[in-house]
Amino acid sequence: MPEQDDSAAAFVEHLFYPGVLAGSLLLGLTLIEAGVAPSVVLASNGLLFALLCFATERRFGAADAWRLDPVEARADVLHALISNPIPSALLRVTLSTSVVAASAWAAKRIGFPLWPTHWPILAQFVLALLAVELVSYAVHRALHGRPLWPLHAVHHCSPRMYFLLSVRKHPLQSLVTYGSRLVFVWLLGIPTDTLTLLLVFTTAHSYVQHANVRMNTRPWSRVFATPELHRLHHSRRESELNANFGDVLIVWDRVFGTRVEPRLDDDLSDAIGLPGLEVSQSYGTHLLLPFRWSRLHRAAAAGGPSGSS
Ligand SMILES: [Zn+2]
Numbered sequence: 001m002p003e004q005d006d007s008a009a010a011f012v013e014h015l016f017y018p019g020v021l022a023g024s025l026l027l028g029l030t031l032i033e034a035g036v037a038p039s040v041v042l043a044s045n046g047l048l049f050a051l052l053c054f055a056t057e058r059r060f061g062a063a064d065a066w067r068l069d070p071v072e073a074r075a076d077v078l079h080a081l082i083s084n085p086i087p088s089a090l091l092r093v094t095l096s097t098s099v100v101a102a103s104a105w106a107a108k109r110i111g112f113p114l115w116p117t118h119w120p121i122l123a124q125f126v127l128a129l130l131a132v133e134l135v136s137y138a139v140h141r142a143l144h145g146r147p148l149w150p151l152h153a154v155h156h157c158s159p160r161m162y163f164l165l166s167v168r169k170h171p172l173q174s175l176v177t178y179g180s181r182l183v184f185v186w187l188l189g190i191p192t193d194t195l196t197l198l199l200v201f202t203t204a205h206s207y208v209q210h211a212n213v214r215m216n217t218r219p220w221s222r223v224f225a226t227p228e229l230h231r232l233h234h235s236r237r238e239s240e241l242n243a244n245f246g247d248v249l250i251v252w253d254r255v256f257g258t259r260v261e262p263r264l265d266d267d268l269s270d271a272i273g274l275p276g277l278e279v280s281q282s283y284g285t286h287l288l289l290p291f292r293w294s295r296l297h298r299a300a301a302a303g304g305p306s307g308s309s
């Protein structure tokens with residue numbers, strides 16, 4: 001029924017983004033308060049919101065050019081299985097004990113805990129989101145400068161915007177990104193429940209932020225790094241590429257003057273990717289990209305195949 005299709009599309013356009021945000025928060029809170037183990041909460045929410053974005057992309061895609069490509073999807077599944085969890089586990093094994101001990105020592109020295117553990121979980125969540133987003137903002141800006149850009153370029157090398165792109169990171173970038181966030185979180189002594197809720201929310205946000213779904217998220221773009229703002233961040237045009245660094249919030253971009261609003265008439269469907277470089281989309285190519293950076297750029301400048309091997 002065309003009318004039903006129109007109303008479903010309008011529903012998704014306006015309510016998918018806030019619905020995912022509110023839904024992830026509500027579901028996360030419910031499962032945490034029911035005493036479900038953090039690993040189960042994180043895995044079940046991650047899977048649920050990935051499936052939801054996958055199904056919504058198929059029916060309400062924003063751009064045909066961004067439709068899920070099986071070759072890219074295969075590489076992204078390997079990023080999800082290798083590039084994210086292995087560096088994260090490595091950091092936990094090597095750093096968590098000493099950083100947590102340093103945090104306890106500092107709290108003892110100053111005579112009060114570094115984190116307000118007596119606050120309600122939602123208030124702790126808001127404080128943690130603001131604090132962790134400041135660290136993420138600083139690290140993301142650093143990743144867009146030399147010498148870290150070739151590592152972060154892996155996240156930017158797709159010509160498409162789709163939900164699975166959110167997991168694409170070079171393992172060495174994961175060490176930098178997760179290392180800075182985890183050390184900060186462990187130092188502050190943020191409790192497991194608050195941290196679990198934060199991870200549920202940020203994971204769901206990252207999927208919907210990259211999703212190829214037609215959305216109007218303007219009402220939310222004063223506070224959140226919405227899909228429309230983040231698409232501009234994935235543009236191959238350098239002025240747009242170096243803006244909108246926020247992962248979940250856009251407030252730190254506003255504070256530091258890097259928030260850029262997309263033009264209403266700007267069609268980004270052919271403008272996503274790396275400036276001056278096309279990269280073939282296999283997991284191996286992604287891993288080698290930072291180490292072949294200069295050679296690939298020389299080949300691209302000479303008009304040869306840039307990233308075909
Ligand atoms: Zn970036």
Ligand SMILES: [Zn+2]
Nearest residue numbers: 155210230234
């Ligand atoms: Zn992104």
